[in-house]
Amino acid sequence: MKCIYCNVENDLTSSDIISYALTGAKLTKSFVCKQHNQYTNDTYEKKFIAGLDFYRNMLGLTTRDGKPIQYTADLTIGDLEIHDVKISDRQALYSPKDVVVGRDEQGKKVILAPQQRLEKFKNANYEIIDISDAMIHKTMSSDSFTNNEALHSIGKIAYEWYCYIHCIEEYIENKYEEIVSYILNNENREDIVTIVNDGRHYTPIDYCSEIGTNSFYEYDDSDGYRYVVFDLWNTIAYKVRICKSDLAAKIKYSKPVIALYQYRIDGSSRETIFAICQGDFNTELHLSTLNIKKLTLEEWSVFVKRLEKLGSTFILTLRSMFPKVRNIEANLSKFENGQIELAHLLDFEDSTTIGIIQVLNILYENRTSYNFSESFSKNIQNIFALNDTTLAMNQEQKRNFLLELKQLNQEGILIDYMKNGISIFYQIYQNEQEKNEDLL
Ligand SMILES: [Zn+2]
Numbered sequence: 006m007k008c009i010y011c012n013v014e015n016d017l018t019s020s021d022i023i024s025y026a027l028t029g030a031k032l033t034k035s036f037v038c039k040q041h042n043q044y045t046n047d048t049y050e051k052k053f054i055a056g057l058d059f060y061r062n063m064l065g066l067t068t069r070d071g072k073p074i075q076y077t078a079d080l081t082i083g084d085l086e087i088h089d090v091k092i093s094d095r096q097a098l099y100s101p102k103d104v105v106v107g108r109d110e111q112g113k114k115v116i117l118a119p120q121q122r123l124e125k126f127k128n129a130n131y132e133i134i135d136i137s138d139a140m141i142h143k144t145m146s147s148d149s150f151t152n153n154e155a156l157h158s159i160g161k162i163a164y165e166w167y168c169y170i171h172c173i174e175e176y177i178e179n180k181y182e183e184i185v186s187y188i189l190n191n192e193n194r195e196d197i198v199t200i201v202n203d204g205r206h207y208t209p210i211d212y213c214s215e216i217g218t219n220s221f222y223e224y225d226d227s228d229g230y231r232y233v234v235f236d237l238w239n240t241i242a243y244k245v246r247i248c249k250s251d252l253a254a255k256i257k258y259s260k261p262v263i264a265l266y267q268y269r270i271d272g273s274s275r276e277t278i279f280a281i282c283q284g285d286f287n288t289e290l291h292l293s294t295l296n297i298k299k300l301t302l303e304e305w306s307v308f309v310k311r312l313e314k315l316g317s318t319f320i321l322t323l324r325s326m327f328p329k330v331r332n333i334e335a336n337l338s339k340f341e342n343g344q345i346e347l348a349h350l351l352d353f354e355d356s357t358t359i360g361i362i363q364v365l366n367i368l369y370e371n372r373t374s375y376n377f378s379e380s381f382s383k384n385i386q387n388i389f390a391l392n393d394t395t396l397a398m399n400q401e402q403k404r405n406f407l408l409e410l411k412q413l414n415q416e417g418i419l420i421d422y423m424k425n426g427i428s429i430f431y432q433i434y435q436n437e438q439e440k441n442e443d444l445l
Contacts (some may be wrong), residue, residue, distance in 0.1 A: 007175040008038035009168045010185055018042050022165040023268060024158075025069070026054045026061065027237070028219050029324075030268035036174055037165070041189070045161045048191060053158040056149035062093070063315040064217050064238065064270060065325060065357060078143040080107065080117075082134055087115050092141060094355065145312050147305045150241055151297045153191070156198040161188050163198075163233040163245035166221050170266070180248045199294035201234060201242040202304065205281055206292055213277060214239045215395045216318045217270035222263045222279055225250040227289035234292070240311040244294055271322040318397045319360045321385045323434055329361050334427050341420055347411070354407060360398050363406055365426025372429050377436050384433075 007014050020037040023030070037045075054061075058076035067073060073093045080087040080098075090107035092098055098105060098117075105117040116123070123131045149155060164184050167173070176185065187197045201207075214220050220236040231250050236242040265279035281290065295304055333352075340350040352358035368375065371388045389396060398406075413419040 006036055008041060009036050009165070009173060009176050009181075010041040010189060011038060012176045013038045013040075016040070020165060022169055023162055023219055024050055024054060026066065027057070028268050029066070029270045029272040030219075030274045031272070032166075032169070032268060032274075034165075034169055036168065045158075045188065049154045049157040049161065052154040053149075053152075056152070056155065059143050060238070060312065060315055065320070065329075066270070071328070076143075078141050080139055080141055082139045085134065086110060087117070090117075094352075098139065098141070098353070145309045147300055147308070150237075150308070151200070151300065153193070156243075156297070157188060157191065159235060159237075159243045160184060160198045160245055163221075163235050163243070164188060164247060166235070166266075167223065167233050167247050170221075170223075184245070184247055195296070195298060197246050199244050200297060200300075201244050201292050202295045202307075203292045205290075206234065206236075206242050209280055210236055210239065210242070213265065213279060214267060215269070215320065216240075216314050217320055217395075219268045221266045221268075222281075223247070224263055224281070224290060224292075227291040232292075238315065240315065241308050244292055270320055271324045273322075314397070317356065317399060318395050319357060319364070320395050321364060321382075321389075323381050323437055326361060326364075326430070327434060329357060330365070330427060330430050333358065333362065333365075333423070337420065337423050337427070347414055347419075351407070351410065354403075356398065356403060359403055359406060359410075360396070362410070362423065362426065363398070364396065365430055366422065368433070369425045369429045375429075375433070377433075381433060381437055 006017060008017060016039050017035045018037060018039045019033045019035045020042050022032040022034060025031065058074050059078060062074040062076050075091055075093040077089045077091055080090050087107035087109060090105055092105075104122065107115050107117070109115050120131075120133060164181070178185075184197060186192060187194060210220060214236065216239050218236075218239050220239070221233060223231060223233050225231050229250055230246050231248050233245045233247055234242055235245060263279045263281055265277050266274070267277065268274045336345060336350050336352070339345045340347070348354075351362075367388065374388070375384055376387075385391065410419060413422050
């Protein structure tokens with residue numbers, strides 16, 4: 006084994022092919038030397054990942070020690086606008102252990118904290134505000150996805166994935182010089198990594214992928230080059246030029262059915278097939294791309310719509326639900342003992358928590374039709390009539406469900422209602438674990 010960037014044989018280290026920060030599914034291989042691993046990490050990936058914190062939080066990805074991802078966003082509270090506020094979850098905003106810091110329109114520092122805390126500051130000028138209807142918002146700018154660091158990180162991911170899939174364990178200069186030079190020399194080129202804006206990609210990928218899933222495939226384009234298409238989270242697809250097409254292998258790659266590799270947020274991965282060419286199979290495939298340097302607002306708005314789905318979609322897997330259910334259970338017992346208020350129990354209207362409470366209840370209501378010999382995802386698809394394991398909840402549905410929960414609380418039956426949902430979840434979880442043990 007040699008480094009796939011420089012052919013050094015010693016000092017190799019395990020490279021995260023898809024950064025841990027972007028996926029639940031680990032994909033690593035020791036085919037990069039320490040120097041080049043560190044170079045790509047320090048030069049591109051750290052900044053690229055930092056720019057995606059908001060989206061990573063929405064997807065429910067966590068830090069390595071399981072904490073929610075912090076991100077910066079803007080806050081509107083009545084007439085007050087506070088910018089660049091660091092937020093990790095809604096609870097941190099409503100009952101901050103520490104102060105929340107941001108800046109106002111003039112760029113002056115603004116501190117948000119419970120009154121008792123601010124009283125400790127002598128001579129401080131403060132204003133009492135009601136934050137019960139504070140709105141967190143974030144401008145989804147294209148920069149995080151199209152800046153130099155983003156494009157080079159994507160180039161690195163695509164090249165390493167290509168080497169991984171083909172068991173390439175060295176640097177083959179005459180084939181991969183262009184992509185490797187782009188990655189290692191921070192080249193400012195516009196033809197290596199581009200963004201796909203072709204419905205022939207997005208239509209079928211939306212059918213066979215779900216929010217949060219990273220998908221990859223390779224194909225030979227009619228322009229004579231071989232590309233890797235990397236679809237980040239089922240939102241934005243990048244087309245990365247890897248090398249010249251290999252004519253001998255061309256037949257294989259110009260078939261309409263392509264192998265699609267998917268790495269999902271819950272840690273699972275799969276290989277499936279992907280039918281990309283619709284219509285005339287005789288014409289060679291050319292996926293159209295955007296000019297990133299001249300990206301218009303109109304072009305970008307299509308991707309904003311796709312990115313918005315990250316925040317209103319739940320990924321219904323036992324793995325992703327388990328920590329949230331544990332959290333709801335812990336809060337429910339505090340609520341029962343009078344230690345916390347209803348607002349805290351409902352996680353200050355956090356969409357994921359509210360969605361999960363609803364899912365638990367639907368599972369409970371349908372408990373007699375739950376088939377324990379089938380997998381959780383199969384059952385979820387039957388009960389919720391879904392094509393995959395993602396469920397979306399819009400603002401209106403959320404509001405209605407919140408009213409329902411408040412009503413149940415007034416009637417004094419909310420605690421039992423939630424306990425029923427939690428208990429059926431644990432029953433399912435335990436059953437699935439036992440089944441998996443049987444497999445081992
Ligand atoms: Zn190297």
